[in-house]
Amino acid sequence: MKPQPLNIMHIVGARPNYMKIAPIMAEMVLRPQLFRQTCVHTGQHYDANMSEIFFHDLGMPQPDIYLKVGSGTHAEQTARIMLAFEPLVLQERPDWVIVVGDVNSTIACALVCAKLGIPVAHVEAGLRSFDRSMPEEINRLLTDQIADLLFTPSKDGDANLLREGIPAQKIHFVGNVMIDTLVRMLPKIEANPTPARLGLKEREYVLVTLHRPVNVDDPQRLQAIMGALVRIAKDLPVVFPVHPRTRKQLAEIGFDEANFAGEKAGLRLLEPLGYLDFLALMRSARLALTDSGGIQEETTFLGVPCLTARPNTERPVTVEVGTNRLIDSTPEAILSAVEQALNVPDVQKGRIPDFWDGKAAQRIVEVFAQLAAR
Numbered sequence: 001m002k003p004q005p006l007n008i009m010h011i012v013g014a015r016p017n018y019m020k021i022a023p024i025m026a027e028m029v030l031r032p033q034l035f036r037q038t039c040v041h042t043g044q045h046y047d048a049n050m051s052e053i054f055f056h057d058l059g060m061p062q063p064d065i066y067l068k069v070g071s072g073t074h075a076e077q078t079a080r081i082m083l084a085f086e087p088l089v090l091q092e093r094p095d096w097v098i099v100v101g102d103v104n105s106t107i108a109c110a111l112v113c114a115k116l117g118i119p120v121a122h123v124e125a126g127l128r129s130f131d132r133s134m135p136e137e138i139n140r141l142l143t144d145q146i147a148d149l150l151f152t153p154s155k156d157g158d159a160n161l162l163r164e165g166i167p168a169q170k171i172h173f174v175g176n177v178m179i180d181t182l183v184r185m186l187p188k189i190e191a192n193p194t195p196a197r198l199g200l201k202e203r204e205y206v207l208v209t210l211h212r213p214v215n216v217d218d219p220q221r222l223q224a225i226m227g228a229l230v231r232i233a234k235d236l237p238v239v240f241p242v243h244p245r246t247r248k249q250l251a252e253i254g255f256d257e258a259n260f261a262g263e264k265a266g267l268r269l270l271e272p273l274g275y276l277d278f279l280a281l282m283r284s285a286r287l288a289l290t291d292s293g294g295i296q297e298e299t300t301f302l303g304v305p306c307l308t309a310r311p312n313t314e315r316p317v318t319v320e321v322g323t324n325r326l327i328d329s330t331p332e333a334i335l336s337a338v339e340q341a342l343n344v345p346d347v348q349k350g351r352i353p354d355f356w357d358g359k360a361a362q363r364i365v366e367v368f369a370q371l372a373a374r
């Protein structure tokens with residue numbers, strides 16, 4: 001008897017999810033005899049420049065289903081995703097649900113599936129910051145406990161999962177799917193005119209992104225960080241595409257475009273950018289200053305020095321072998337780290353971690369192909 005294709009349901013919700021699901025979908029579509037795919041967008045992120053533009057840039061099909069949950073407190077958002085997702089998954093009865101990363105959509109959908117006995121695979125499993133004050137760390141720990149298949153991007157992920165009692169046969173070290181997308185998009189990134197359009201010269205500007213609650217939700221801390229950015233911008237242009245959370249907080253402290261003049265002119269606040277425009281800015285930057293997870297990985301792949309304004313990282317490989325360095329988010333620490341990075345050329349050259357080679361999705365899909373063949 002001919003085997004039935006596996007029904008796979010992919011979950012995306014927030015900006016960092018799209019580039020992780022895209023290569024898996026692209027790989028599965030090549031094997032229609034083995035896979036039928038549905039993509040569900042929870043609507044955690046909903047602005048066009050936090051969502052729609054990525055489907056266009058990444059050449060992804062539009063999601064089949066939108067749950068339109070929107071923003072809220074963590075409990076509200078997570079609960080709304082669960083309430084909207086449960087009837088859908090009961091109706092569709094997929095063979096596997098694939099969740100990625102560490103956002104609220106990840107844990108919400110994984111938890112619904114675990115209770116219904118629907119198998120869940122977690123892509124980017126095993127990452128740990130060991131900092132439970134981060135909502136993402138809670139999402140990672142809990143998702144990994146209930147997932148049936150765990151795909152890790154680096155070997156530290158395997159070690160963390162084994163230590164937490166996850167059986168070895170559930171864990172597959174496959175590499176980094178985000179880097180798959182970067183490898184696939186590199187020609188378009190290289191051809192993208194955004195830096196030139198903004199009048200920026202190759203390796204002569206600093207790219208900044210900040211959106212972690214710990215850095216942006218406290219008005220005093222945010223004010224101090226912005227002060228440091230203004231200082232840096234006196235020497236080198238600073239480009240800062242601003243996340244909606246940060247935009248709101250900047251409005252609270254009265255730091256918006258209206259303040260732009262004179263000494264602040266070298267600091268450019270932009271709206272959030274699409275994938276290609278943003279990666280083009282990253283590739284040509286002299287330095288990145290961030291608190292994002294994905295940017296630590298992308299700069300490591302591109303060999304761009306990265307300063308991560310956080311006390312810890314769930315991606316230690318980017319510090320051990322890559323171009324990343326953790327720094328405090330006080331203005332003094334930021335200024336001294338930036339000065340050092342600018343004055344000592346190529347402080348950290350870095351190496352690309354194992355299996356960050358553009359083939360992680362192929363390895364994932366191979367595991368599912370073997371399940372389909374059973």
Ligand code: UD1
Pocket residue numbers: 014015016044045046047048050051071072102103104105135136211243244245248292293
């Ligand atoms: C979420 C993820 C974080 C990830 C980040 C990437 C969780 C717990 N956090 O954080 O891990 O790094 O996404 O962007 O899931 N907003 C808009 N428009 C949007 C989306 C959000 O205006 O399209 C506003 C919301 O109203 C809210 C704020 O931005 O006030 C934060 O959004 P939310 O999804 O709650 O968390 P993020 O900070 O984006």
